[in-house]
Amino acid sequence: MKVLVAVKRVVDYNVKVRPKSDGTDVDLNNVKMAINPFCEIAVEEAVRLKEKGVATEVIAVSIGPKVAQEQIRTALALGADRGILVESDAEIQPLAAAKLLKAIVDKEQPQLVILGKQAIDGDNNQTGQMLAALAGLPQGTFASEVGVEGEQVSVTREIDGGLQTVKLNLPAVVTTDLRLNEPRYASLPNIMKAKKKPLDTLTPDELGVDVAPRLKTLKVEPPAERQAGIKVADVAELVAKLKNEAKVI
Amino acid sequence: MSILVLAEHDNASIKGATLNTVAAAKAIGGDIAVLVAGEGCGAAAEAAAKIDGVSKVLVADNAAYGHQLAENVSLLIAEVGKDYGHILAPATTTGKNTLPRVAALLDVAQISEITSVESADTFQRPIYAGNVIATVQSSDAIKVITVRTTAFDAVAAEGGSAAVEAVGAAHDAGTSSWVGEELAKSDRPELTAADIVISGGRGMQNGDNFSMLYALADKLGAAVGASRAAVDAGFVPNDMQVGQTGKIVAPNLYVAVGISGAIQHLAGMKDSKVIVAINKDEDAPIFQVADYGLVADLFEAVPELDKAL
Incomplete structure (x- = not known):
């Protein structure tokens, strides 16, 4: 079966992002970019399904500017077979991303679509669920375990207070949580091989999708700073402060 | 415009996150209806009717909603919610699972994890792991919103006396089923x-x-x-x-x-x-x-x- 994986180009997770001084946007000048960590987990899961003989082909899709090819190449180096870039310099919000992915799903007819549960830039946690709704597919979000069983996929989900297991009819959408797997590192030979793998480019127009944003960002600002308190000398002083000053124990 | 709040519940009782979400709805302003979708959820609906500030409780009691599968509940909310100006859910794993599907079905954006209500169409939310607070304005007719519960002080669980009415047809997408749950058993609080x-x-x-x-x-x-x-x-x-x-x-x-x-x-x-x-x-x-x-x-x-x- 065919597996489609979505990968997003985002600010590297080690970078501390700051708003621009005029508050119109975040400052992304000369900032290191990388594949979204949850998307990397999605790629790894798809590649493992291929290694198990469950998946026959893994297609990595990204939406973004031309340079997002880098993140598709990363996915290809990790083991995806081919890439598709939906090229756009516009701001693509989750609903638009879901519509673009729906158009790709219609074209490619994958049995399984795996996405990260959220991207670490917008922290929206929407695209997978929206794609599933638009395509009329079941979803297994925040997955910590995925097992394909015939015409169904069993997904163990991280929910508040524990784990939940659901069975979904294929085709289905899965979004990854942190513990699903530990992504491998791409080897140098695989990075070289990835350069030769096919990568197609499409545009939102070609897919017939209106990507006009629905939300307008009026301003961005740093969060309210919390003032640092005091250092206590020892446990006795700490307990005294908590009892008598803060009165929380 | 009225506001629809999706209740977080376990059929028997209402979870605290619902009270914070009603608080966010109050900050927006308007009549507040709470939707309880479940199976054998009459007790939860009765509890919802007592929540301070709630004017109506809508109950969808059906086997299809028993485990609150997003595939089924989202169809219900999209049907019931289309006449509301705002649809809110707490940003719990249940809310995050279901609400984006509702937004997509209604062809509107979702505003995730709001921490402040600036006006009926403008909200604040953290992005970039909380390094940045964005103020965003929605141009959609229906605002679909998840609420970061810690940012809103809970309303009182008692004191209200809302009318309870049954709503919605049974929507069973038939594509997913609940297999089981393994909830951490602990005497410690959540x-x-x-x-x-x-x-x-x-x-x-x-x-x-x-x-x-x-x-x-x-x-x-x-x-x-x-x-x-x-x-x-x-x-x-x-x-x-x-x-x-x-x-x-x-x-x-x-x-x-x-x-x-x-x-x-x-x-x-x-x-x-x-x-x-x-x-x-x-x-x-x-x-x-x-x-x-x-x-x-x-x-x-x-x-x-x-x-x-």
């Missing part, structure tokens, strides 16, 4: 609802050492959490993770043990009333947000603290 939270980080060194924190927690009636580093290292399960990609908590007292204070962790706990940090590295960023910092080896300080309480 992480997001606890008055006191004690969290361990990479400094705990392994999962066994968390027993020190459990002992301390039991003495204080506290919940135990962890940093993403501790989860990544496999010390404890992910449902204990406090941070931007885990649980957001705001207890009266938060004790960070062996946690350096990465921004993604701070985003999950910085609204706590009092923060205590115990770390042997005096330059750890956690001390910049802590009300009381103790520079000490946690393996000495925690047993000592246990004894002192």
Whole structure:
């Protein structure tokens, strides 16, 4: 079966992002970019399904500017077979991303679509669920375990207070949580091989999708700073402060 | 315009997150209806009718909604919610699972995890792991919103007397089924609802050492959490993770043990009333947000603290 994986180009997770001084946007000048960590987990899961003989082909899709090819190449180096870039310099919000992915799903007819549960830039946690709704597919979000069983996929989900297991009819959408797997590192030979793998480019127009944003960002600002308190000398002083000053124990 | 709030419940009772979400709805302003979708959920609906500020409770009691599968419940909300100006749910795993499907079915954007209501169409929400607060304005006719519950003080669970009415046809997408649940059985309070939270980080060194924190927690009636580093290292399960990609908590007292204070962790706990940090590295960023910092080896300080309480 065919597996489609979505990968997003985002600010590297080690970078501390700051708003621009005029508050119109975040400052992304000369900032290191990388594949979204949850998307990397999605790629790894798809590649493992291929290694198990469950998946026959893994297609990595990204939406973004031309340079997002880098993140598709990363996915290809990790083991995806081919890439598709939906090229756009516009701001693509989750609903638009879901519509673009729906158009790709219609074209490619994958049995399984795996996405990260959220991207670490917008922290929206929407695209997978929206794609599933638009395509009329079941979803297994925040997955910590995925097992394909015939015409169904069993997904163990991280929910508040524990784990939940659901069975979904294929085709289905899965979004990854942190513990699903530990992504491998791409080897140098695989990075070289990835350069030769096919990568197609499409545009939102070609897919017939209106990507006009629905939300307008009026301003961005740093969060309210919390003032640092005091250092206590020892446990006795700490307990005294908590009892008598803060009165929380 | 009226506001529809999706209740967080377990069929028998209403979860606290619902009360924070109703508070966000009050901040927007308008008639508030609460939707209880479940199976055998009459008791939860009755409890919802008592919530302060709720004018109507809509109940969809059907086997299709028994385990609140997103495929089915989203169809119901999209049908019931199309006449409302706002549709709100708490940003719990249930709310996050279901609401984006509703937004897509209604062809509107979702505004995720709002922390403040600026006006009926403008909201604040944290992005980039909480490093940045964005103020966003929606141009959609229906605003579909998840609410970061720690940012809104809960309304009273008693005092209201809303009318209860049955709504909605049975929507069964027939594409998914519930197999089972493994809920952490604990006598300790739930992480997001606890008055006191004690969290361990990479400094705990392994999962066994968390027993020190459990002992301390039991003495204080506290919940135990962890940093993403501790989860990544496999010390404890992910449902204990406090941070931007885990649980957001705001207890009266938060004790960070062996946690350096990465921004993604701070985003999950910085609204706590009092923060205590115990770390042997005096330059750890956690001390910049802590009300009381103790520079000490946690393996000495925690047993000592246990004894002192």
